[in-house]
Amino acid sequence: EVQLVQSGAEVKKPGESLRISCKGSGYSFTSYWISWVRQMPGKGLEWMGRIDPSDSYTNYSPSFQGHVTISADKSISTAYLQWSSLKASDTAMYYCARVSEVTPGDIWGQGTMVTVSS
Amino acid sequence: DIQMTQSPSTLSASVGDRVTITCRASQSISSWLAWYQQKPGKAPKLLIYKASSLESGVPSRFSGSGSGTEFTLTISSLQPDDFATYYCQQYNSYSLTFGGGTKVEIK
Numbered sequence: 261e262v263q264l265v266q267s268g269a270e271v272k273k274p275g276e277s278l279r280i281s282c283k284g285s286g287y288s289f290t291s292y293w294i295s296w297v298r299q300m301p302g303k304g305l306e307w308m309g310r311i312d313p314s315d316s317y318t319n320y321s322p323s324f325q326g327h328v329t330i331s332a333d334k335s336i337s338t339a340y341l342q343w344s345s346l347k348a349s350d351t352a353m354y355y356c357a358r359v360s361e362v363t364p365g366d367i368w369g370q371g372t373m374v375t376v377s378s
Numbered sequence: 379d380i381q382m383t384q385s386p387s388t389l390s391a392s393v394g395d396r397v398t399i400t401c402r403a404s405q406s407i408s409s410w411l412a413w414y415q416q417k418p419g420k421a422p423k424l425l426i427y428k429a430s431s432l433e434s435g436v437p438s439r440f441s442g443s444g445s446g447t448e449f450t451l452t453i454s455s456l457q458p459d460d461f462a463t464y465y466c467q468q469y470n471s472y473s474l475t476f477g478g479g480t481k482v483e484i485k
Contacts, residue, residue: 305465307474321473364469368421
């Protein structure tokens with residue numbers, strides 16, 4: 261079964277760092293890009309950026325460039341989204357999605373809830 | 379960034395109704411448009427890609443059309459399982475963007 265499995269919910273304080281993960285299985289991980297998508301509570305979907313796991317090439321939405329870092333470890337079929345200094349406004353559900361040649365997201369992870377609160 | 383504008387933002391309909399949701403792009407995106415369905419507490423589910431291609435396993439009552447800057451998602455006969463929020467997403471440019479969403483509610 262093709263699937264993306266994300267790491268569990270996180271509760272952090274402002275200023276802390278965080279890395280969440282997205283592990284692919286059931287397909288060739290290096291053959292598809294991975295996108296990250298944010299959904300703030302009660303709000304819509306926002307595309308953050310994507311990575312090509314074969315060479316770790318990334319591109320980011322201008323809204324998120326410099327605020328997060330997307331990376332991947334192809335040896336363990338895992339993509340990451342990380343923050344160096346969280347803010348309360350980073351509180352959201354974060355999804356990873358597989359990007360195919362013709363679709364921007366055919367398989368989605370279950371989501372990781374990140375709560376940032378003092 | 380290419381801006382995607384969905385309308386309406388909320389839609390009230392009854393089971394059996396024909397429902398149409400519109401998505402407009404701020405510039406031409408050819409046919410590089412996808413539609414998703416999202417239910418509360420769940421990840422989005424791909425319905426349509428390349429504007430009009432039905433994703434495998436998606437019921438045929440869902441269809442997509444359009445090209446350039448104007449696109450529609452049509453549900454030919456609304457079913458109880460279809461009450462959800464729908465999003466369009468363009469993937470023509472280097473930076474992908476979503477529409478604001480359309481919530482389909484029970485009338």
